């Protein structure tokens with residue numbers, strides 16, 4: 001496999017969707033559910049135009065930057081309730097788990113509300129998210145295949161029921177808009193995979209932005225202090241966390257025609273892995289790239305949300321959630337610190353984040 005760690009090369013490949021695609025030439029992708037547990041169809045993230053364009057356009061209205069103001073208060077409410085729960089749990093000086101008690105339930109609560117999923121089972125969805133996130137870098141054992149098959153089946157059932165509900169009782173939510181686009185705009189299978197993509201992408205990455213961000217800030221007390229005393233810096237904090245500790249470490253592109261790039265001759269039919277996390281530390285683009293600095297002058301946009309036609313659709317939402325989460329945590333729990341219990345890392349080569357992050361309120 002070819003691989004690039006260079007900012008300019010990664011950016012150029014991501015922006016050139018004619019020569020570099022998300023799937024092999026002539027492969028339209030599955031059109032019916034896979035129950036084997038070997039794959040998870042990521043919907044339009046893994047589709048080429050014109051299907052990609054059509055499906056992305058259907059999902060896009062809910063994620064436009066101008067919609068964010070309407071979501072902010074709800075996100076702040078979720079955030080405040082979760083912090084109150086942490087204060088109670090950790091009142092006697094015991095550690096709490098930032099992931100289970102905060103970073104996972106926040107984005108799950110937000111995206112399930114946005115999608116109109118009633119009474120969402122946060123714990124179960126979080127488990128499915130972890131399984132799908134790990135599977136992004138391949139299935140490594142029969143146990144993982146079985147877990148993925150279960151996640152596929154349960155999510156299929158969840159969305160079949162939800163789609164039927166929204167068809168009967170349309171509401172002001174993303175699934176209702178998608179249902180309204182059938183039968184001409186979207187097939188039943190596409191409706192399923194689009195819904196699953198939005199759900200899983202909506203929390204599986206944001207949980208790690210919050211987890212990686214708080215861990216990094218606590219490991220750099222001067223930066224934590226700066227955020228605490230000047231919370232208006234939150235947007236810059238989010239960008240620097242995304243650059244420095246990205247939740248999605250890499251992505252890949254299929255080479256449709258032979259190309260000379262970055263000093264290499266890459267034949268058609270190859271895959272190129274783009275190490276987004278390394279591009280974010282390209283010393284030709286970011287000065288002192290290994291330094292975590294929330295006051296860093298803007299040199300270029302990091303590639304943590306990718307670039308080009310597959311640029312993360314949920315980026316405005318992820319940014320907003322993380323800004324509110326970091327600000328509220330720094331203001332309400334200013335003495336937050338790592339506990340003596342060691343954190344644990346998730347098992348994945350694409351997603352980077354903690355499975356547990358024990359902290360003390362201080």
Ligand code: HEM
Pocket residue numbers: 044045046056111197198199201202203205206209246247248251252303304305306307309310311312313314315317318
């Ligand atoms: C910190 C949080 C997030 C990160 C780091 C992230 C990262 C990414 C990346 C790297 C891609 C492009 C992958 C590629 O081109 O190969 C992507 C695409 C996507 N993301 Fe996010 N994401 C985040 C949050 C979200 C949220 C909250 C949503 C909301 C639903 C979302 C929805 C999507 C969708 C739908 C796509 C596919 C876009 C397309 O193919 O046109 N993401 N994301």
